[in-house]
Every structure is written in C-alpha cells, then in structure tokens.
Amino acid sequence: MFFASDNAAPAAPEVMAALAAANAGPAPAYGADVWTKRVAQQLAELFEHEVAVSLVTTGTAANSLALSLLCPPYRAVLAHEEAHAIADEGGAPEFFTGGAKLVGMPGEGAKLAPDALRAGLAWGERRFPHSVLVGAVTVTQATELGTVYRPAEISALAELCRSSGVALHMDGARFANAIATLGCTPAEATWRAGVDALSFGFTKNGALAAEAVVFFDASRGHELEARRKRSGHLWSKGRFIAAQIEPLLVDGLWLRLAGQANSAAARLAAGFERRGFRLSGAVEANEVFVVLPQRIEAALRAAGAVFYSWDPPADGEDGLFRFVCAWSTRTDEVEALLGVIDASA
Amino acid sequence: MFFASDNAAPAAPEVMAALAAANAGPAPAYGADVWTKRVAQQLAELFEHEVAVSLVTTGTAANSLALSLLCPPYRAVLAHEEAHAIADEGGAPEFFTGGAKLVGMPGEGAKLAPDALRAGLAWGERRFPHSVLVGAVTVTQATELGTVYRPAEISALAELCRSSGVALHMDGARFANAIATLGCTPAEATWRAGVDALSFGFTKNGALAAEAVVFFDASRGHELEARRKRSGHLWSKGRFIAAQIEPLLVDGLWLRLAGQANSAAARLAAGFERRGFRLSGAVEANEVFVVLPQRIEAALRAAGAVFYSWDPPADGEDGLFRFVCAWSTRTDEVEALLGVIDASA
Amino acid sequence: MFFASDNAAPAAPEVMAALAAANAGPAPAYGADVWTKRVAQQLAELFEHEVAVSLVTTGTAANSLALSLLCPPYRAVLAHEEAHAIADEGGAPEFFTGGAKLVGMPGEGAKLAPDALRAGLAWGERRFPHSVLVGAVTVTQATELGTVYRPAEISALAELCRSSGVALHMDGARFANAIATLGCTPAEATWRAGVDALSFGFTKNGALAAEAVVFFDASRGHELEARRKRSGHLWSKGRFIAAQIEPLLVDGLWLRLAGQANSAAARLAAGFERRGFRLSGAVEANEVFVVLPQRIEAALRAAGAVFYSWDPPADGEDGLFRFVCAWSTRTDEVEALLGVIDASA
C-alpha cells in the first residue's frame, strides 16, 4: 500500500530490458550514440514538429534548464504558488537562470488563472526598473493538485504571454498522466496551444531517471546543449538515458503506463467518495487529495499504508491527505487500502 | 578495437545485476533509501574516516559541486592547464561556484608542480583586490595524461594550500586507476595527504553514470545536499545511483576493474615500445600517449580502430595519439591493434 | 512643494564644500586615501566597536553587498514584504548573492513581527532540501512606511535569528532618521541589539551618493573588499565618496539633518490631522502616509505639489498618499502645502 509518490515506484520491465540491451559493448560518448538520435527523432514525430531535445535525469534539472533559456537573469519567472519550481526545487530555477526572481501567484486547483497572470505581468511593468519584468511563465501539467489544464486554458495563458513578449514553459513531470486524461495529441496540448518548451517527464512514469527538455524552436538546440553541459547534466554514457525513454515511446507505452496510474487513482477516489469522504478537488490524473478523519489516518498508517499529510489535522479534526498512484500501483493495493478503511469503520 | 575513451565502455555485469535487483517495488525517494545509506557507510569504511557523501552522475557535476563548496565566487580555482575542470567542463565550475575564475598552470605530465602552485598562489595576493585570490586548488588523479601523483607529491601541494588557507580538491574520475597503480590505501592518497574533497568516479570504471563527491569534513553534508538539489542532481529514485556503486565497492571490484584497464594499457604501451614507437610520457594508469607516423594512423583507422588524435600530425609528420583502455578492454583487442601495425610495417 | 522623495533632495552645502576641498591635487587611488581611512575610523568611534567598512554609492548596492556576505546562494533572505530589498531593488539581492531566494513576510507598519519571522524560519526547515533554508534576515530602519523599530524589537528578532544560525542585516537607508527619533546610540540600535551588518545611508540625508556598509565583525573586511571590487563599486578616486560622509559625521551633522527632515514630517502630519485627514500609520521618521480625498489630491497637484499615490483612489473614493520630507524641506514648503488644502476646502 505505497501511495507516497509516483517517484518512488520501480522502473518498468521494458525499461530495464532496454537498458540491458544497450549495454552491449562500447558506444560513442556524450550523446553521439544511436539511442539518443532515435529518441530525438521519435519526439519530433510524437509532437509533429521540429524540436530541440536535451535529455536529463531529474525534473528539477529539466525545468530549470528550460527556464534558463526562456528567462534572462534580470527578469522574473511567474508560476502558481504551489508549482514545483517555486516550492520544491531548492532554488534550482534561481541557480540555472542566474538569479531570476521566482514569483508565485494564487489560483484554484493549482492552476494559474488568466486574471492572476494578467496581474502578474503588470506587476513588474508598473515600477520598472525597481521591480523586475516577467520573462517567462511556467505551468504544471498535470498540476501539483492532480488537475489537468484543457488546451483552451493553456491557449488563453499563452495569448497573454505572447502579448507581453513572455515565454511559456510547461512542467510536464506528469505530462503523460495529463495526456492520458485529455485524449488529445501531445501537439495540441503544447505548441499548438502556445507552449514554447516542455519538460517531458518519464521518471514518474516507468523510467529510472529520464526527462526530455523539448523546445519547439529547434534553433535553441545549441544553447540547450551548452547549458546542459555546464550544469553537469551531459552524460558521457548518454545511451543510458535515451535507452530508458525509447521503449516508453514505442507503441505508446508511456500513455498506457500513465493510464494505469490514472485508473488506479480514479478507483481510489471513487472508493473514498463511496465511503463518504470528501475529495478536495477533481481527480484528473494520478493524485487523490482527500479529507480524512484522524482515526482513519491512524488505521491506515497502522496497516502499513504510506502517504503524505498535505494539511495535517489539528487535534480531533479532519486533515487533508495525498495519495499518489503510479504505473505500478495494483488494483489489489487500492482495494486493500479501502479495505482497511472498511475494517476500521 | 575501441580505444577512444573509457567513458564509452559498457557497464559491468555486476552493476547491471544490482540495478535490476534494486528495482523490486517502491523505495523511499530522494536518497532516503537503503542503498544510498549503505554506500555512504561503505565509503566511510573505505576511507577510514567520517565523510559527507553526495552521489551524482557525471564527473563534471561532481567536480563543480565540490569546488562550489571549496571556493567562494570571488576567488579563483587553480589547476593544471590541461585539467578537465579548466579545459573540458564547458564552464561548469564557473557556473557552480557562481563565477569563480579558473586559472590554468603549466606542469609536466599534466601534474601541478609545487613551484607552479606557489606562483599561482602569489598571483592573486600580489594585486588584490584587482586580481582575485585563490580559493581552491584541484588536482586530477590519475591525470589527463595518464600519470599518477604519489602521496608525497599530493602532500607537498597540500602543505602549500594549507599555508595559504586554500582548499585542495582531487578530481578522481580515474581515482581507481591511480590507486590500482599506487597500491596505497584510499586514505593515504587523499585525506592523509591533505585532500579536503574527492570526486570519486565510477562511470569510467564499470558504472552507467555514478560519481561520489566525498568530503572528509563530515559537517559539510548539509551544504552539499543543498547544492546538489539546487543543481538538479538530487535523483528522486536515488537508489539507482547507489545501486551502481555498491557492487563496485563490495570485495574490491572497483580495484580489480581498474587493474584490468591498467593492465591492458601497459600491454599496449609495451607493444608500441617494442615496435619502436615513442611514448610521450609514463603510462601509469589506463591511458597511452604515443607518437605514430601518419601511415600507421591510417592503417589503424582503416582497420576500424577508434582512438583520438591528441596533436594531429602535419603533412608527412608524426602525430601524437591517445589510446584509452577500459575495464572491458580485452587482451585480444590490444593484440589485434598491434597486429594491424605489424601487418602494415 | 517637493515631497516625492528624500532621494531627490540636493546635497548639503557642507558636503559640497568637502568635495571641493578634497579635490586639491592627486591622491592615492582605490581607497588608500586619507579621507577613506578617516571615515572608517569615525564609524568605528560612532558605533563604539571595531568595524569593517565598505563605501558604495547606492542603497541597493549597500544592501545587496551586505546580504551577499550574510546569505549563501543556496539559502533565502527573509524580509518584510514591503522591504526595499524585496520590492524595489530590481533583483539586485538575487544577483549579488548568486541566486538566493528573497522571501517576503507580512507585518504591520512594514515591520517584521517575531511570529512572522518564526514562521519564516520554520518554512525552509520543514521541507529541506526541496525548500531552501533561511540564511539571512533583513529589517529596514526606519521602515518603508516611516515607522521605527525600538531596540527591544530588534533584539527580539535577533534572538530568533541567532537561535537558527541566521544573520541579521539592517537596511539603514534612513538609519539617521530612525536614530534621530529613538534618541539612543547607534550602538544600541545595531550590534548591541544583535545586528550583524548595517547599510548606513547618507544619500537621502545630505550626500550626493554615499552609503557605508558596516560589519560589526571586522574580520569580514577582506571579503567585503573583494565583493565590492567585483561588483564594480570600488572607486578609483575613492576620496570622493569618503569626503561626502566625513562632514556629515563631524559634530553630528547627520543627526541634525535627519532631525530637520523628521520635524518637517511631524509638522506636516500634524497639519493633516488637524484638518481631519487620517494618517495610515504612526509618523516616526520623515515619511507621512495620509488618506486624502481625490479633490484634495487634485488641488495639491494643480498647485504644483509633487508626491506619490501609494494606493491610488478609485473613482470618487479616498486614496492613500505618501509625502516625504528631506533635510532640505523648509517649514514654508510644509505650510504652503497645507495652505493649498485650506484654500481648497
């Protein structure tokens, strides 16, 4: 009953097999290998667009690297205040951008609302040069609260960005979960909606550690390569990142795995609701936020379930808890968790 | 006949097996897993000292991260002018330190000589604040030219550093190859000789991508962790770095693999010499630098051998070439290469 | 009727005279001149403490330089959300610190409250390394809203800082105005209360452009000098900064000028209150924040008065306005302004 995070899941067997297969003999170093070339080609096809691609191994690196090309050091990156880049990346965006300001905005369901964005864009302009101008906006898809932006929502934000000369980045640590829900093409969810660059995450979705930074302006490839090297993220044995991604892209495995995680979350959410517990928001990806009384929490923990307190309960009160499903979460784990609740009722 | 670089070699089977074994089910994220804890403990035992350890996946990251703790942004890092940190890391040390100056010094066999170091230390002091003071010194063990510092040589440099209040870092991308040659303990080659921090490389020696940053002052662990996170090098599934290192540390596999690479290089070097070709320097690790006439180069390349021109020959002249052996270089590969030379004679 | 800002005031005649006097012939460059030495000595005497002193020409430079010594790049600077360092320095603290995070906290009268500080300190510790720890706290004396911290208030904050190993900086762009109000010694308001470093402003108080960064740990002088040089703030003709400060320190001119500004503000505030207008907070230094109806604003502007809308009035509503008095604000200017109000009543 492990629901702490999808980043604690194992890697998919197809990924492990591909790693082993890639290990037969020497291969050119620093990304000159055939695996890396094939993945770049596959991503271009998947997105139906020329792309510049850079492979790294953490979402923090992918986001920060992307933002460093989009936001000059003397400007600000605007995001929802719960965005990973604001709250969970230990100052990495500040480091990679050379000291850009990270500015958090409120917004329901961890989504950046057009009004908040409009206010944020005006924020710097009003008092320049005492305040800094916005250089880039980043949105998380799926969001930190497990909700999913519709392409039209992204378009609306992108239009505001474009009219201010500001770049739009998408943190897609759970991009696969979002696409599995939306049912649209990756192109529709990104560049067609106005996204300039995507952090396309595979780590939470079956890889060991693999993320693709995707720029839809292919001419950015050179700078991307320079900045990846200088942040220590250019692997000598680069085949071992690409070889993780390739099997996920083949035959849509990435979408099937994300679909498995989403289904498990939907089943868990439905189970909570059937038992009368309130979800704090829509479950549109693989995360469930639910309000539980303390004694249920205690029973679950006693039974060995692992999950996060999002808003810890005061004494005797209800609390908010997060349950994350991964590609590897089994139906019987979900049922076992719900069974613990039933048994403690 | 692949002699381009040890970083193009495959991973050792023991490492692949350990990765697979580590993939059984979920594990705590962000370094809270048991593999990471065991590796930290093993390193403390190996070095016979309390250590602060941080695992990353590239030598560039390891060196730059270490230097960022040792050299403040307003000081200089001093190294041999052929050091990787100076010549091959794409500005990463400048990035991680926040803009420290990298200063290269000459020295035979790619070794930093005490006189050069003394001059370098005086360099900044003479005209401060117009010139910057030295904050850290980094030495490469084994060096970029395949030579190896004796512990007494390191001690001599360390003493100069200590008397100027300057930290000493060791880039040990090929530390295993050096220790295999020296036959001393890891402790004797590092902290006992005055080294403050070591980048201990495993990538070139059987891993996919794994390097340990080792500080011999364990109190630096907190800053190390903060800086690793902020540079995007904290893996969520951290077990998959540690699980590469663990089998290498068990029963001295790291030393045996390095010994294999060194032996192959020694055989190759002896073969060159027997055939009358001049080595440009001592072969003390797994790299051979040899002067070859153009027609030999041509014959080797025609036979499919892969290796670097270090100092490309002018028309009709001899050139300097680098041949690197890895843990996986087989005796028959070495003999095949020498055979091509014999056939072309 | 110029009440826009004290930074738009002219320089005091004593300062201009000292500049002219310092211009007789050549003088050693880069701070080796006698003026600079005398000012360092005078500041040590004024603060009754050994100090490391660095002279710069803007408050932004002084604050950012000080913070760069107090907060490492991988930590956060905590301040009141209206603090100049947060809202008005165009990202300079981020630049000088190498990318530290600036975190604003709420608090009445633009003062950082102990509870807010306690929460802020806990903020990073809770989720390290995903969140960054606090490295330094900065308080503004007098505050951006014209209030003044009592030494006991500073002590309370300093104690919290000390218990978390966090440094305390004071932005004293209007330190003179604060001391003129408090009537305590500069020592009591700073190091005796636990302040580690002070930006002591003279620009708003009679100088052309002169600020002293004062560290109460004199051993920081070397780093201070290195960082000043590297940020381009080491003047070759350094005597021309010191020569501005010296006449202000002699015979307490700095306090008399600040007292003049405070008196003018007090007179203006009393005038507003007598006419029934509400001050938005205590007037403890040289700034007056007052709620005025739109027609009064219009009458003042029509009469040529210059001042800022702090919270611009919605149509037909009252607004909040800021009036700043300088050392050079004359009583008749204050009376003229109040006279415009009377005439428009």
Next chain:
Amino acid sequence: MFFASDNAAPAAPEVMAALAAANAGPAPAYGADVWTKRVAQQLAELFEHEVAVSLVTTGTAANSLALSLLCPPYRAVLAHEEAHAIADEGGAPEFFTGGAKLVGMPGEGAKLAPDALRAGLAWGERRFPHSVLVGAVTVTQATELGTVYRPAEISALAELCRSSGVALHMDGARFANAIATLGCTPAEATWRAGVDALSFGFTKNGALAAEAVVFFDASRGHELEARRKRSGHLWSKGRFIAAQIEPLLVDGLWLRLAGQANSAAARLAAGFERRGFRLSGAVEANEVFVVLPQRIEAALRAAGAVFYSWDPPADGEDGLFRFVCAWSTRTDEVEALLGVIDASA
C-alpha cells in the same frame, strides 16, 4: 611629480562647477532628470548615431555591464591577456555575465592581433560543448601599454567577430586619449569600425567618477537599464553623474584634457629618449613605459616621484617602469622629473 596613475588625478574645475550648479534644489530621481537626458542626447550627437546610454561610476562596472549584454553566461569573453577585464577587475566580468569564461590572448603592444583572435575563436568551436564558444571580444582603446588601435585594426578584428557571430566591445577608459591621438571622429573609431558597445571613460579624464556605457544598437536600452539597476549602479540622484560628463562634452573639453595628458607623456618620453633610456613601446597616449637602471629609480623615488614598477629590476639590473600623465600633469612636473635624472647622472 605624481605619475602613478591618471585615476589619482583631481577632477577638472569645470566638472566641480557643474556639480555645484546641479545642486540647486530637488530633481527627479533615478535618471529622470534633465542632466541625464542632455548627456544621452550629446552622446548621440557626438557619435552621429542613435545610442542606448547608461551612466555608471567605475570602468569596471562599465565594462562588466556592457559585457553582460554581449556575452551569455555559457560563453567566453576573449581579450588581450593584459586587458583590464582579464587582469584587473577582480572577477567583475565573471560576476556580471553570470559566469562567462574570460580568456586572455597574447599580442604585441597589448593589442589583440587578428591571428590571435582567429585562434581564439576557433578554440571553443573545436571541442564544443566541452570547451565554451566565444560570445564577445573586448579591446582596450588606448591599450594598457599606451598604444592606440587604428580604425583599420579595429575593423579587421570586427570582421572576424562578425563572421563568428561574436560581439565586439571597446574598453574606452582612455578613449579620449586615443581619439586625441588618432584625430578621427568618435564614430570612425567605434561603430563605423564595427564596435557594438563602448565603455566611454571620463573618470581618468577630469571627472570624479563617471563612465558612459554606449550601445550603438539603441534597442538594448531596456536591458541595460535593468542590468544597471540590478548591479546597484542606478543612482537615485543621477544628475550628479550626468553633471560631471556634460561639461566635458561641451566644446570638446574631453579632447582638450586628453590632449594635455598625451602632450605631457610625449614630452616625458622624448626626455627619456634624449637621455638615452629605451622606451619599451610606442607612446601613443598618456602612458610611458621606460627601461631605467636601478640607481635612476632610486634617485627619482628619493626625490618624491610616484610611479609604478612594471617589471621590477633584479639586483643590479635595469627595470621597466610606468609613468602615467593626467589632464592635470603640468609641464614643470615633467621637467622636474627629468631634472632629477640629470642631477643623478
């Protein structure tokens, strides 16, 4: 007999008078004053080109600020190895650019030669991304050795830069001295020859502390302003920088003052040569480098002359010495110095 440096000279009386005149009452802050506007207009006229202008107070700030717009953090700045930006700015270019690499090249008379530049440009391209590419080149006019680039020399360098997509900056700390020698227009010496940005120095030429960063692409003004603010160089009382520059630009005072310094240097150089002492290079601006025996050095120092040992003499040998003349160096000072030599002969 003060020949240590032109940056130790006093300010010109016209500058002091202008400062005093600018001090009459309040003026808009942060560069919105009329002095700043007039200087921007005067510079556009002087250069016969639209310009973006930013006023700062040190050459180090001017150079570093300019380079930060021209060279991204992941590239290198190339300069002559004796250039101020390389050897004397305490790491400021590294700081302002966010960690760009500073690369020094050899070249006679402290001039960057086209061959060296060609080699330097190839340097990074050869091994990208392990080596960094060049982003900007900076030349010093007049050079650190008192020589002056002809416009055709600048053009030759600029052409190489343009063909590599690299920006060209001119460090004009002694631009006035160079133009006084060249007799060409400022336009011919800069943008017409392919210079993208100029640090136009006034501090060594009659000001207290004033340098203009001049971009010939006026669209860079916005970034220039953001970066100036963020480095703490935006003065609140900005009029006091502009008011120093204005009188120097009126009626060519800047050229007359520079001419005075150059004439004094020429007289001194001729005096040395007449007495049989060898100049180490052409005297084309206001600096004289001369080889003197130790006993002459001793006699001069005994007589109170102040000057630098450039290459200190070994025991009993001759040494190389630098004598710098300023706008304020009087003929009788030069003659007095030569007289000391005659007396000691």
